[in-house]
Amino acid sequence: MQFMTTEERNHLDWLAFRYIADEFSDAERAEFEQQLADSQPAREAVASAVELTEAIAVAGAVEELTVAAAPSVERPHRSRWMRRVAWLSMGAAACLALVFVCQGFVIGPMVGQQSDESADGGVAVRKTASPDLAIAWSQTRAELEVGSEGSWTWALAADSAGPDDPYIADDLPLSDVLVDEGSTVAAPDWMLAAVSGMMSKSSTDVKE
Amino acid sequence: MTAEDEGKLDPAIVARLYVEYGDELKRFLLGVLRDSQLASDVLQAAFVKLVERGHETREESRKAWLFRVAYNEAMAIRRRQAVGDKVVRRLAWTRDSSTGSADAPLVRLEAVEQVRAALDELPAEQRQVVRMRIYEDKTFAVIAEELGIPLGTALGRMRTALAKLRKKLAGHNED
Numbered sequence: 001m002q003f004m005t006t007e008e009r010n011h012l013d014w015l016a017f018r019y020i021a022d023e024f025s026d027a028e029r030a031e032f033e034q035q036l037a038d039s040q041p042a043r044e045a046v047a048s049a050v051e052l053t054e055a056i057a058v059a060g061a062v063e064e065l066t067v068a069a070a071p072s073v074e075r076p077h078r079s080r081w082m083r084r085v086a087w088l089s090m091g092a093a094a095c096l097a098l099v100f101v102c103q104g105f106v107i108g109p110m111v112g113q114q115s116d117e118s119a120d121g122g123v124a125v126r127k128t129a130s131p132d133l134a135i136a137w138s139q140t141r142a143e144l145e146v147g148s149e150g151s152w153t154w155a156l157a158a159d160s161a162g163p164d165d166p167y168i169a170d171d172l173p174l175s176d177v178l179v180d181e182g183s184t185v186a187a188p189d190w191m192l193a194a195v196s197g198m199m200s201k202s203s204t205d206v207k208e
Numbered sequence: 209m210t211a212e213d214e215g216k217l218d219p220a221i222v223a224r225l226y227v228e229y230g231d232e233l234k235r236f237l238l239g240v241l242r243d244s245q246l247a248s249d250v251l252q253a254a255f256v257k258l259v260e261r262g263h264e265t266r267e268e269s270r271k272a273w274l275f276r277v278a279y280n281e282a283m284a285i286r287r288r289q290a291v292g293d294k295v296v297r298r299l300a301w302t303r304d305s306s307t308g309s310a311d312a313p314l315v316r317l318e319a320v321e322q323v324r325a326a327l328d329e330l331p332a333e334q335r336q337v338v339r340m341r342i343y344e345d346k347t348f349a350v351i352a353e354e355l356g357i358p359l360g361t362a363l364g365r366m367r368t369a370l371a372k373l374r375k376k377l378a379g380h381n382e383d
Binding site: 014016017037044046047048052053054 | 236
């Protein structure tokens with residue numbers, strides 16, 4: 001093994017990275033490949049560059065998966081979740097409004113009264129639900145508002161949000177859905193495959 | 209009659225060399241060929257040659273011999289298939305999603321954890337260049353343009369970042 005100074009070693013490592021990253025001109029590539037033919041340290045530097053780069057790539061994929069699986073209020077993704085919560089609020093409001101409307105049409109005349117028909121065994125007796133609905137609506141709103149700052153609805157939004165999430169897919173621009181502000185781009189498929197491959201390999205190792 | 213009597217290297221020695229150098233050699237071949245399947249084929253061919261001709265080599269130089277044989281084989285394949293400059297202009301770590309997913313990555317979980325922790329410790333501007341180069345697969349020229357910095361600065365940030373990450377990884381490998 002030939003002796004190399006740290007500076008020479010760093011230079012060789014940098015050349016190896018540029019080689020595998022295809023950041024060489026044709027002349028530089030030919031020169032480095034000649035070096036590969038003659039020098040074992042150069043060959044090992046290429047192997048090392050691939051290892052490091054793959055570790056970085058997988059680390060990035062793991063980071064993406066970790067962030068996706070365990071959102072926290074400290075994440076710089078708040079605006080996205082805020083939007084989701086806002087859509088959840090609007091969805092809940094729409095449902096409740098629908099309930100009110102239906103009640104208005106179907107049992108509107110009976111609101112606040114005992115059903116006259118109940119006396120002769122007709123339609124089931126119903127009291128108005130207005131106070132209950134008002135309380136429920138109030139509680140729902142409060143939960144949603146609190147949720148935007150980190151309660152269970154925050155986690156719910158994160159857990160339920162997927163590519164098919166209607167609250168996202170229908171109305172938000174695709175760019176907003178796919179790319180978080182200030183975050184990295186979504187992990188490509190091969191990264192995810194690499195991570196899952198590694199995980200299964202790791203679990204196999206443990207079993208052995 | 210032993211393997212050496214037949215003019216072949218003892219299979220036990222070949223197996224040990226495979227365990228010792230197989231992954232590193234595969235990474236090297238991936239760097240040269242940028243194709244996982246071709247790298248696997250050449251790796252296999254190199255070890256077949258080791259079985260047949262390994263007894264002619266000195267023990268202390270077998271690793272270098274193996275790498276040299278593999279490199280020559282890889283270059284021959286590149287010439288034959290003209291993959292050198294025309295077909296494969298991709299990063300070595302880029303995997304073909306249709307075929308590459310079957311391969312386990314050539315890094316250990318512990319190494320990934322080390323690198324991940326080291327990435328967090330990098331200054332933001334270095335981490336940004338690493339992210340753009342490796343995760344977003346942008347060239348340094350594009351990175352420099354997008355960040356509004358000289359090309360040399362982008363290269364310098366990447367080089368410094370890689371040196372730090374490598375140091376962390378090397379420290380882990382020595383443990």
